[in-house]
C-alpha cells in the first residue's frame with residue numbers, strides 16, 4: 588500500500604487531535620525516551636519530541652513514503668532529539684534500532700540515528716532485562732523466540748491511529764515489551780471494535796455495484812479492530828500490567844463534504860487503491876454521497892463520523 592504522505596499530512600487533523608489527547612495522558616516530565624509506532628508523517632512524533640526537551644522521540648513506520656516525508660519535514664539538524672526509521676510494528680527490535688543507529692546505515696537512508704536526547708552519560712543507564720518467557724508458551728515471550736536478553740531503552744512506547752492497520756498485535760506487544768524498560772509505559776489509541784461502522788455501511792453496497800465489484804474480488808480484511816477482552820488477555824502474556832483498556836466512542840468531525848472525502852481518499856487506501864486511478868475519484872464521490880445521504884452535514888456544514896477508539900494504558904513489569 589502506497590501512502591501519499593503530503594496528502595495525509597494535510598488531511599489528518601482528526602488524528603492529530605486524538606494524538607494530542609493521548610500525549611496529554613502521558614504526563615511527561617520532559618526527559619523520557621519515546622518510541623512512536625506507526626508515526627506516519629511525523630508531526631505527532633515531533634510534538635512528542637517537543638514535550639521531552641531532555642529526552643527524545645523516535646518514530647517508526649512501515650511506509651517508506653511516510654518516513655521519507657517525516658525526515659524531510661523534521662531534519663535532524665533542526666530536531667536533534669527526533670529520529671525516524673522504517674520498521675514494521677510487528678518487528679520492533681532494539682537490536683535493529685541500535686544496529687542501524689550505531690552503524691549509521693539503514694536500508695532506506697544513511698542518516699538514521701537513534702536520537703540521543705539531552706540525558707548525559709551518567710544519567711539513568713540502559714538496563715539489561717532478562718526474558719521472562721513463559722515456559723508454557725515460549726513463542727509468546729516478550730523478547731521473542733531465541734532472544735535471551737536485550738537492552739531495554741525506551742520509557743514509553745506510544746502509538747496513535749496506527750495499530751488497526753496491523754494484523755498481528757501480539758507481535759507488536761512482544762517487540763514493545765523488548766524495548767521498554769521495566770516500569771515503562773505502553774500507551775496506545777487506535778481504531779477498536781465497531782469503529783467507523785457507518786462508513787462501512789456506505790462503502791459495502793457501493794463495492795457490490797457492477798462497475799466496482801471486479802476491483803474488490805478476493806479482498807482480505809484490511810483493518811484489525813480489537814476490544815478490551817483481547818488486550819486484557821494478551822498484555823500479561825507479554826509482561827505488561829494493565830492500567831486501563833477500554834473502547835471509547837469518539838466523533839471525527841470534518842468541516843465539510845470535501846474534507847470528509849479527503850479523509851476517505853487519504854486513509855481508506857485498502858479500498859480506494861483497488862480502484863484504477865482514472866475512476867478512483869468517481870468511486871470516492873459515490874461513497875461520500877452514500878454516507879452523506881444518511882448522515883447529512885449539521886447546521887454548521889460539519890460532517891460527523893462515529894468512531895470507536897481502543898485505548899490502552901499499561902506498564903511493563
Ligand SMILES: C[S@@+](CC[C@H](N)C(=O)[O-])C[C@H]1O[C@@H](n2cnc3c(N)ncnc32)[C@H](O)[C@@H]1O
Pocket residue numbers: 590599602603606624625626627628631647648649650653674675676677746747748749750752753754854
Ligand atoms: C493513519 S496513519 C497514523 C499516523 C500517525 N500516528 C498519526 O497519528 O497521524 C497510520 C500509519 O500506520 C502505518 N502502519 C500501518 N501498518 C503498519 C505496520 N505494520 N508497521 C508500522 N507502521 C504501520 C502506516 O504506514 C501509516 O503511516
